[in-house]
Amino acid sequence: MRLEKRSHSSPAALVLAPLGAVVFTLIVSSLLVLWAGAPVAQTYGLLLKGAFGSVFAWSETLTRAIPLILTGLAATVAFKARLFNIGAEGQLYAGALAAVAVGGMHGGTGIEWSPWVLFPLMMLAAALAGALLLLGPALMKARLGVDEVVTTLLFNFIVLLLVGAMLDGVMKDPLGMGWPQSVALQPDLELGKLVERTRVHTGLLWAVTLAVGLWALLKYTVLGFDIRAVGANARAAAFAGVPVTRTVVLVAMLSGALAGLAGAIEVAGRTSYVTLDMSPGYGYSGIVIAMLAGLHPLGVLAASVFVAGVLVGADSMSRAVGVPTYIADVIVAASLLSVLVATLLTQYRVRR
Template sequence: MQLERRAEPSRTMLLAAPLGAIAVTLLVTSLLVAWAGAPVGRAYALLLEGGFGSRFAITETLTRATPLILTGLAAAVAFRARLYNIGAEGQLYAGAIAAVAVGGLHGGVGLELHPWLLWPLMIAAATAAGALLLLGPALMKRLGVDEVVTTLLLNFIVLLAVSALLDGPMKDPSALGWPQSVALQDTMQLDRLIERSRVHTGLVAALALAVALWALLRFTTTGFEIRAVGANARAAAFAGMPVGWVTVKVALISGALAGLAGAVEVAGRAHYVTLDMSPGYGYSGIVVAMLAMLHPLGVVAAAVFVAGILVGADSMSRAVGVPTYIADVIVSAALIAMLVATMLTQYRVRWR
């Protein structure tokens, strides 16, 4: 068996790759569902119904999809430039704790500021926290340090730092000993987009940023440089492009999006920071970006799909007794299947 690079992937293969990956994922995980003693067809029907089968299910899916869109965009833009950001989870928490530090008025910060001024300061603090957290690994990459290792390890460092803050200077005194931060002001919280649901206006912001990032990559000089560096950094440098500066810009954009995901999750849903605020949105964002084949608009559809799986798994578990962890298996299997499908769009298998 030999892999032979294709001259140019066909549009049909590019469209079929994510669909094929999803089909293979469902086929493989159906074996686990059957092993658990549940009827496969009914289990998947309940999974679909739990994620999309009612008004409540759809609104919960959209609520879960909002941070996934932002972390998916963060991974997509970074991977486009071959900056492998595995630290979106830590950047999300850094953005969340920075948002609460400003919007929660902790320690008297901003007590005299009007909400119209405090709100942009809160968003700026969250995006800056995420961006600066990725800037270090991006600069270290130029020295030959693998950014996969540094960004991954930073996740644990940030979570430990957040844990220390929640048990120390940022602990809510009214939480009866529970490790959580002070809550945001009511004026800093996002409005509900749909009545009698948890869907908030952060979803609109996430959709707008997906369109904005697509336009940036498609129609601007910066976007062309990002795509060129991702395709071949040495050729881009030979052509006179500032590869190092492009990497820095990508790191700032990617980290800012992940930090914004933390601010939006706090302002729209949680209203304060806890260590279990994110069920792995930063890691799931990588799956979302890969399912979308790093396309910003595709990230939206992929985020809704992954969110539907996570929400629907709860309903399926209660009805047929399948562990809710099957959702994590489906998401992980989807990532592996998508990596294989992406490889097959670039290479053909030759048997000799």
């Protein structure tokens, strides 16, 4: 058996491939639901109802989707240039820490800062923190050929240890009753609510705007062409005159900045302070979302809502029918593998 590249992929195959992947995912997950002794139809119905069955359910799903969109965009732009950024989790925490450092620890300077000045500075600090964290691995890859998968992954652990030290040290909230959390942001720096009496905030507008902006950058700008060229074949791109090292550095700065903004927006929109459990793996989930979206920035929006809906819906479903919430992780993982295989089969056919 061998794989033979297709001369072209039909539009019908491109449409049916993700649908087939979804069906396959539901079948695989159904076997686990049956194994747990629960009715499949009721389980899926409760999962959908818990994620999208009411205004409150939608608000919780969209709130969970906001950081997923930003980390998904961070992975998308990096993977487009074959820069495999596995460090979005650390970059998210670095951005959150920088946001609190600017927005919560600026007292004692003798200067009364206006929120109109402090808020942009807070977001800029978060973006720079995430960008600089990825800049080192990108330069090591471009200049020395060091595998960025290893370096970015290890940086996650370094950043989390740094965050732990800061939360137990200079950034510890004196009003936190000993709990390891940072000082809180000023109330004037927190993001407003999109829907009253829910947790969904205006960070959703930030995430959607950045997704559209990244799509336009990749499709209509010279930098976007350079990113796609480097991702397709770096040696050929260099031969054609594309500045490969500069492109990789710019991609790293952009990817890290998006992940850093995810941390800042999560702090300003939801938590108001930094804790070690602030992110339940948003940085790693962003990689799954980027792959589910086919590395398309607008597809990241739909993939993020899907993953967030599965995670949110699994909580209410588990309480009703007794199926463990880990079924959500199985659905997300199986959907990723299914989409990858389906995409492969649209480009290749199996030959004997």
